[in-house]
Amino acid sequence: MASSDTLQRRGLMFILSSPxxxxxxxxxxxxxxxxxxxxxxVSATTRPMRPGEVDGVHxxxxxxxxxxxxxxxxxxxEWATVFGHSYGTPKAQxxxxxxxxxxxxxxxxxQGTQQLYQKDQQDVVRVFILPPSIDELRRRLTGRxxxxxxxxxxxxxxxxxxxxxxxxxxxxxINDDVEACYTQVCxxxxxxxxxxxxxxxxxxxxxxxxxx
Ligand code: 5GP
Numbered sequence: 001m002a003s004s005d006t007l008q009r010r011g012l013m014f015i016l017s018s019p020x021x022x023x024x025x026x027x028x029x030x031x032x033x034x035x036x037x038x039x040x041x042v043s044a045t046t047r048p049m050r051p052g053e054v055d056g057v058h059x060x061x062x063x064x065x066x067x068x069x070x071x072x073x074x075x076x077x078e079w080a081t082v083f084g085h086s087y088g089t090p091k092a093q094x095x096x097x098x099x100x101x102x103x104x105x106x107x108x109x110x111q112g113t114q115q116l117y118q119k120d121q122q123d124v125v126r127v128f129i130l131p132p133s134i135d136e137l138r139r140r141l142t143g144r145x146x147x148x149x150x151x152x153x154x155x156x157x158x159x160x161x162x163x164x165x166x167x168x169x170x171x172x173x174i175n176d177d178v179e180a181c182y183t184q185v186c187x188x189x190x191x192x193x194x195x196x197x198x199x200x201x202x203x204x205x206x207x208x209x210x211x212x
Pocket of ligand 1: 087
């Protein structure tokens with residue numbers, strides 16, 4: 001018997017963005033640990049590998065000439081220079097995975113989100129996570145109490161700048177409680193998987209229902 005869980009479907013690109021301190025990294029880890037249908041998108045980068053990192057798992061580590069060639073060949077959904085190194089989201093692997101029903105998680109900021117959305121509106125689902133209050137955000141960004149007032153003020157400023165882009169997202173979730181926030185994020189993911197346009201196996205299934 002068919003159910004919407006067993007029918008062939010197209011994957012989606014699930015973007016989670018938030019100001020730092022709102023819990024995006026925790027929610028991303030929970031999703032990747034608990035849902036085997038979604039995988040983290042692996043970017044290409046020119047920065048040197050850090051101890052413990054694995055090529056092809058954390059990043060595809062490439063030299064600048066190779067990165068430039070990939071840009072020229074239009075092999076990235078989006079790319080950016082961060083702290084003097086180049087980073088980009090390669091298209092080929094994701095396109096192939098989407099066709100097979102694999103979902104990809106993107107832990108990227110609003111600029112990367114805009115670029116991805118411009119390239120592929122149909123497959124992108126944009127989720128923004130907000131902190132429950134400005135006081136709570138300050139508390140989370142204050143860290144262990146060892147940072148100077150200036151460092152904390154700069155972090156708060158960056159967070160406010162990121163929050164100002166909240167309206168460029170399809171869904172907004174307030175992270176008051178991590179488990180509750182995770183549940184809401186899962187509900188969004190599950191509903192998006194059910195969209196008719198993504199349920200590519202429905203055509204054959206419905207044809208079967210229409211037979212006498
Ligand atoms: P790290 O070198 O510490 O792993 O990452 C540095 C920064 O690069 C992080 O802010 C991360 O979000 C960003 N980054 C990693 N991969 C990509 C990518 O594919 N595209 C963009 N635009 N930024 C990325």
